[in-house]
Amino acid sequence: MHKMISILGLSVAVAGCAYDAGYEVDSGTFGNATLNNAQIQTGAKSYVQVLGERFAREVPDQVNFAFNSSQLDPTAQQILRQQADWIKQFPEVRFKVFGHTDKVGSPAYNQRLGLRRAQAVVTYLTRQGISRNRLEAVSSLGEREPLINTPDRDRRNRRTVTEVTGFIKRNQTLDGKYAQVIYREYIKSAEPPTTLSADDSSAFEN
Template identity: 45%
Template sequence: MTRIVIAAALGAATLLSACADRPAGSAATGASFGAATASNVIGQAAYAYADRRLVAMSDKFRAEAPDTVTFDFDKAVLDADARRALDAQAAWLKAHPKVRMRIYGHADKVGSEAYNDRLGLRRARAVVRYLVSKGVERNRLDAVESRGEREPVVPTEERERRNRRAVTEVAGFERGYVGDPMDGKRALLGYKEYTFDRIEFAKATSTAGGG
């Protein structure tokens, strides 16, 4: 009985040693975790650069569409310039259907802080309503938030149009998004590497014998 326990322990140690340089569930651990590992390999390959991709998409949005609209004093009405800017935003969003956005409303420092918080929210909501009216799905606009007078572009206590604004930012991607074609190729390469390992493992075990 003792010899059997020792043999089992040595076998386990050998298996662990063989697996030391491999991820859990890879070829060396056998086929029982194959499906889960395949999913993990694909997922890790596709999402490894999620933060970098988000920054790149934010830069792309700002380069290709105006991200800010401004308002008249004490107003949340979109003028012709604001509507043109939002038309460009809506077109960009339709061309990038997996991107989610967040809208921030702002005010200048004239008036009370509480009032300016409410005014900033009205401005953000005006932007959302307009984008939706142009065919952008409401569920892609993650949050509508007021920053009130707390983040001025121009530090002044006086009226300042540049502070009376709403800003649209890239917030993230829809569930299931894997990015551009290069990300898809990266995932495919990961999957091919995984399946190659499994084939080699199967060949090795089929010729190793046993009793």
Template identity: 50%
Template sequence: MTNQRHSRRTVLAGLGSTLALSACGTTFVETGRPLGAHLDEGNLGAPTRNNIGVHNGDIQWAAILGERFANTVPTTINFAFNSAELDAEARNILNQQAAFIRNFPEVRFSVYGHTDAVGSNAYNQRLGRRRARAAVNYLVSQGINQHRLQALVSLGETQPVVATDGEERRNRRTVTEVTGFLENNPLVLDGRYAEIIYRSYISSGGGEGGGGG
């Protein structure tokens, strides 16, 4: 009987440790998604990488830079109904995004495509991907290395800005986000994240040059 009680306590202690570890870093206050979920959605191994990133500190730095990005330039472009064509306003916003991205060659970004609720979920998944790809292709045309634009994801109609089943331009969008740092960059390897994210932002044209990517 004593051995059974001891065994039971051992099992419960193990379960408690597992639950405690599972609970670490699971809340991302701004979006309600798991911490780091937006950094690499849908890829195998992402939870492990994100957990390591939290403990290393790079995910917190990415979140800080992401906030700076969102406060400096518009992160969202919108589309006409059932379209993935970029209008003049969208191109202007993407030009601003490209100027910011060129200032931070150590950083990776992702573009997420969205639709309104009109049409089937399967069709809207494809449409969201087309919109995301249109935005990425334009950023590449502005001199951004495509290898820095990762995790191209369509969220379809699943995350509306405005809750409606009808046509809604604000739901037809792509959103560009900071997703992390390039692992082979010297500043990143040295953990000099603050030096990266507090670098002066210069709004200018031209390509990325040889700074990395």
């Protein structure tokens, strides 16, 4: 009987903790933060790699373009808004945008076109509230690194890629910065979701 009461008491106690810190952070990857920090400290993996892998995993890291164009279509703009939302979560981090083209046209022209594409992405990200000093000088790889090795037009090759490149100047060394990022998100995960009261919801009625 005593054992049953203890179990029931434990159940009530657990039920009362609706939002434990970290309850949303672990989605089958519990311990990755510790592993990543250990790898960083031993030199097996850099903090740039860790955040870069996370960025590429959580949001699309590239957008595509029409032939001979650096205009951002609605799909590209939607992806860049996702990138901007992610970037805003990590004010310590810097990024670089690489422009690519397919192999149609001269190498010199494609170099310039790739640069225009990268510049278009950086301009759009700054309009979403990303500080320009967090976006390193854009770069063009032109036609040198195609995803699909073909001399023909291929939309998959006409792209930009956004990558994590490091921390802003005041955070150039590790000094626990990646651990701070993880800890900040760990604490944030304990915050209950924002809900509207009946009075609040009436403000949206029209």
